Amino acid sequence: SQTIHQWPATLVQPVGSPLSLECTVEGTSNPNLYWYRQAAGRGLQLLFYSVGIGQISSEVPQNLSASRPQDRQFILSSKKLLLSDSGFYLCAWSVGRVSAEAFFGQGTRLTVV
Amino acid sequence: AQRVTQPEKLLSVFKGAPVELKCNYSYSGSPELFWYVQYSRQRLQLLLRHISRESIKGFTADLNKGETSFHLKKPFAQEEDSAMYYCALRYWGGGTSYGKLTFGQGTILTVHP
Numbered sequence: 338s339q340t341i342h343q344w345p346a347t348l349v350q351p352v353g354s355p356l357s358l359e360c361t362v363e364g365t366s367n368p369n370l371y372w373y374r375q376a377a378g379r380g381l382q383l384l385f386y387s388v389g390i391g392q393i394s395s396e397v398p399q400n401l402s403a404s405r406p407q408d409r410q411f412i413l414s415s416k417k418l419l420l421s422d423s424g425f426y427l428c429a430w431s432v433g434r435v436s437a438e439a440f441f442g443q444g445t446r447l448t449v450v
Numbered sequence: 451a452q453r454v455t456q457p458e459k460l461l462s463v464f465k466g467a468p469v470e471l472k473c474n475y476s477y478s479g480s481p482e483l484f485w486y487v488q489y490s491r492q493r494l495q496l497l498l499r500h501i502s503r504e505s506i507k508g509f510t511a512d513l514n515k516g517e518t519s520f521h522l523k524k525p526f527a528q529e530e531d532s533a534m535y536y537c538a539l540r541y542w543g544g545g546t547s548y549g550k551l552t553f554g555q556g557t558i559l560t561v562h563p
Contacts, residue, residue, distance in 0.1 A: 371551065380456075380555030381494075381536060396550075427494065431551070437540075438484075439551050441494040 339364035343428045343442030350449055356401075356415040358445050360428030363409065368430040370411040371439065372403055375425040384426075387411060423449045452477045452541045456554035463527050464562050471522040471557050473511075473537030482540040482549065483520040485511055489533045497522075497535070507531070527561045534558050 343360045350356060362368050372385040385403035386394040393403050400419050404412045411428060428442040453476045463469045475481060485497040498506045500513040500520060511522045520537060536556045540549040 373553070381553035383550065383552055386550055394550075429494075429551075438496045438499070439486075439538075443493055 339430075339440065341428065341430055341440055341442045343445060345445060346443060347446045348448070350418050350447065352420055352449055353417050356413070356418050356422070356447070358413040358426055358428075358447075360411045360413075360442055361409055362411075362430045365409070365430070365432055367408060368432050369437075370405065371427075371429040371431075372411065372413050373427040373429065375427060375444070377424075381427070385411075385413070418449045420449050423447055452539060452552055454537050454539045454552055454554035456535075456537055456557050458557050459555065460558050460560070462560045462562060465529055466526050469524050469527040469531070469559065469561070471535050471537075471559065473520045473522065473554060475518050475520065475537075475539050477518075477539060477541050479541060481513070481515075483511075483513055484538040484540070484551075485509070485520075485522050486536040486538055486553070487533050488536070494536070527559075529561045529563055532559055532561045 340363045370387045373381045374384055375381050383396045387405045390405050390408055400422060401413060401415050426445045426447060429439045431437040431439040455474045457472055483500040486494050487497040488494045498504050498511060509522055509524045511520050513520050534556050537554040538551055540551050
């Protein structure tokens with residue numbers, strides 16, 4: 338069966354420090370991969386989207402970047418964190434085109450101090 | 451631009467009362483719409499999709515293209531329905547064969563005993 342792993346679950350980082358959040362999917366091939374941020378009062382915001390290795394679409398200008406070095410691995414990064422990067426980050430995957438369900442990871446609570 | 455709007459951040463009802471969570475969308479193409487739910491301490495998960503015309507846990511949602519709405523309804527709310535609900539739209543762009551999933555801001559439903 339398919340599973341999605343996202344880590345770490347919680348992270349406290351100082352302003353200006355780097356960030357690396359990792360997400361891996363098991364049990365499926367060539368998934369569409371997503372990074373979302375769930376900020377207080379703002380719902381789910383799509384940050385990055387990937388349909389294949391090395392193919393990344395950025396949805397909003399920001400201090401973050403994403404990479405997909407392997408088919409089932411999706412990494413969210415920052416060189417220097419800002420206070421405004423605090424939030425709850427969710428990784429998700431889906432396959433197929435019509436009415437494909439998206440499956441979400443457990444999320445990472447990032448607090449930048 | 452594609453957008454999903456959930457006008458109510460919070461919705462409170464009593465057990466046994468009808469409940470309707472509103473969702474409006476804007477999209478020039480043919481939409482695919484979903485409702486996702488996040489129960490306390492659980493992952494965000496699919497509740498239902500418009501194309502299936504299904505009823506899940508007593509919830510239904512009808513796509514109204516004229517009003518560009520996809521409201522979620524349940525005739526008799528239960529305490530276990532208390533959760534965060536997200537309306538989502540999958541849209542297609544640039545002639546690609548894949549779609550991006552965008553979410554509304556979410557509605558927190560509380561069902562009181």
